[in-house]
Amino acid sequence: MPELRTPLLSVENLTIAFGGLVAVRDFSIAVAPGTIHALIxxxxxxxxxxxxxxxxxxxxxxxxxxxxGQDITRLPSSAMAGLGIARSFQNLELFNELTVYENILIGAHCHCGASLRDRLSARPPHLAAEIDRIIERTGLGAYRETKACNLDFGHQKLLELARALAIRPRLLLLDEPAAGLRNREIAILDGLLTDLARRDGLTILLVEHVMQLVMSISDRVTVLNFGTKIAEGTPQEVKSNPAVVEAYLGKETALHG
Amino acid sequence: MRFLAIAVAAAVLIALPLVTTGYVVYLANLLLTFTVLCLGMHIVIGETGQFSLAHAAFYGIGIYAAGIAGTTFGTPFPVSILIGGLAASAIGFVIGMVALRMRDIYLALATFAFGEAMQWVFLNWNAVTGGPNGLRIAPARLFGLELVTDKDAYPFVVATAIAMLVLTVIVARARLGRSFRAVRESEIAAQAMGVPVRRTKVVAFGISAFFAGIAGGMFTLFSTYIHPDSLGFQTTILVLTMVVVGGLGSIGGAVGGAIAFGLISELLRQAPSFQEIAYGAILIVFMMYAPKGLFAFLADRFRGARHA
Known part of the structure; x- marks a missing residue:
């Protein structure tokens, strides 16, 4: 039972306002280690x-x-990678003019080594095997030296994931990883994310609109509406929750999804 | 291809003082100095994607620091050059820490303002810079050696330029260079990868100022006089134009741009009233037809011709 373990990430009573507009109100969530948790x-x-x-x-x-267990509320964004928190971006934030390999290598920024030789190395040898593995796993093998901006959208999405994996994360934050992907690509992503959680023990928190993916891979699902949590539970529980159906899923998905 | 280019460059550099007159060697010294200025500009704007419109100011700081060290205190010239570079980079780091809180046009304006302020300092700090009378620079010395003519200075100018080129390549290949490019491509992603964005920008700015200061030191090897008039915004724009014409973001572009555009601007000296118009026209033409610069443009043409 994942719920019984100490959460890897817990957000407590979060409130965020932009000017007078409260975007998130008193929101709490606990993500158990090794689980996939969706935010919809x-x-x-x-x-x-x-x-x-x-x-x-x-x-x-x-x-x-x-x-x-560590309070990260006041830490700068650039400290996250060092702690083992990686993220992808909803509207791709790749290093467009750089190659696939270099994008991933920058993901490994914190692991390049402290010696002068490591710092000066264009491709640190001790990272080569790890980066090769990431490239192979994300199916980018044919594009190692391709500029990120020249990849098709599906591979750009995968590169965001590959770059995040190079951080050696314990927690992976994915902002709409399936948005804009074709069914075949979603199936690949489904297998990859499941594998990362089950086999590597990675903890994944994702925001996603593609219900097919959310319901297939998630251990838990949290539902937000107007900045407050309206439901939380297993995919089955959430799917049959009348408040969720009313606010978001609609009758069609609840019946057939 | 690259090997061939290096071989040709080496042959030209070696043959130049043997077959030409003093004026051509002076021109070569000046172009090599501008090459180092361009490499510095390349690091901050090409690699890191940050505006710096104070390059002439750092160049000036290098010239005055190295010139005064050599002339007044009689330091051997390698030390003078280093003093020029370190003085410029020390001030560059301080300015960078303040200016790089801003971005884009605000950063451009802040660095522009600093450049203008420095020119005013050069012009008015009479006790140190000689003010509007300019500063006489004694011939560079090293132990018994004294560099009097352009030909005397040439080998040392070449050696310094090559050393700075090698340094540029080392920085570009290193983790630091990757951080520069990450910041240029996406600050938000760089930050998420653990790259300290602000610090990386300040380091780029400081290194760029160091290069400009070293270029200032090189200038003192073959020049006897400096006047603040030649350290204004025009010089910054000249360097910026060289980097853009050569090709923003590539080391080869920075070097090629310095030499190609430097030669053009020297030819235009015959017609000073047209010089500025010609600069503007060249910049516009490149922006329109070869935005990636002269060398990317030629490479595309060459490749196209081979495929045809």
């Missing part, structure tokens, strides 16, 4: 805002964020 809800519900707060791009007005 209609557009404007505050999912990405919550996400950006956890990855320290926004500062909350109230509340705490604990990672592995």
């Amino acid at each position: 809800g209609p557009n404007g519900a505050g999912k990405s805002t919550t996400f950006n707060c956890i990855s320290r791009l926004y500062r909350p007005n109230a509340g705490r964020i604990l990672f592995d």
Whole structure:
């Protein structure tokens, strides 16, 4: 039972306001280690805002964020990678003019080594095997020396994931990883994320609209609406929750999804 | 291809003082100095994607620091050059820490303002810079050796330029260079990868100022006089134009741009009233037809011709 373990990430009573507009109100979530936890809800519900707060791009007005027991609420965004928190971006934030390999290598920024030789190395040899593995696993083998901007959209999405994996994360924050992907690509992503959680023990928190993926891979699902949590539970529980159906899923998905 | 280019460059550099007159060697010294200025500009704007419109100021700091060290205190010239570089980078780090809180046009304006302020300092700090009378620079010395003519200075100018080129390549390949490019491509992603964005920008700015200061030191090897008039915004724009014409973001572009555009601007000296118009026209033409610079443009043409 994952719920019984100490959470790897817990967000406590988070409130974020932009001017007078409260985007997220008194929101709490606990993500158990080794699980896949999805955050869903209609557009404007505050999912990405919550996400950006956890990855320290926004500062909350109230509340705490604990990672592995440590309060990270006041830490800078650039400290996240060192702690083992990686993220992807909803609207791709790749290093466009750089190659696939170099994108992933920058993901490994914190692991390049401290010796002068490591610092000066264009391709640190001790990282080669690890990066090869990541490239192979994300299916980017044919594009190692391709510029990120020349990849098709599906591979750009995968590169975001590959780059995040190079951080050697314990917690992976994915902002709509399946948005814009074709069914075949979603199936690949489904297998990859499941594998990362089950086999590597990675903890994944994702925001996603593609219900097919959410319901297939998630251990737990939290539903946000107008900045507040309206439901939480297993995919089955959430799917049959009348408040969720009313606010977000609609009758069609509840019956057939 | 690259090997061939290096071989040709080496042959030209070696043959130049043997087959030409003093004026051509002076021109070569000046172009090599501008090459180092361009490498510095390349690091901050090409690699890191940050505006710096104070390059002439750092160049000036290098010239005055190295010139005064050599002339007044009689330091051997390698030490003078280093003093020039370190003085410029020390001030560069301080300015960078303040200016790099801003971005884009605000950063451009802040660095522009600093450049203008420095020119005013050069012009008015009479006790140190000689003010509007300019500063006489004594011939560079090293133990018994004294560099009097352009030809005397040439080998040392070449050696310094090559050393700075090698340093640029080392930085670009290193983790630091990757951080620069990450910041240029996406600050938000760089931050998420653990790259300290602000610090990386300040380091880029400081290194860029160091290069400009070293270039200033090189200038003191073959020049006897400096006047603040040649350390204004025009010089910054000249360097920026060289980097853009050569090709923003590539080391080869920075070097090629310095030499190609430096030669053009020297030819235009015959017609000073047209010089500025010609600069503007060249910049516009490149922006329109070869935004990636002269060398990317030629490479595309060459490749196209081979495939045809």
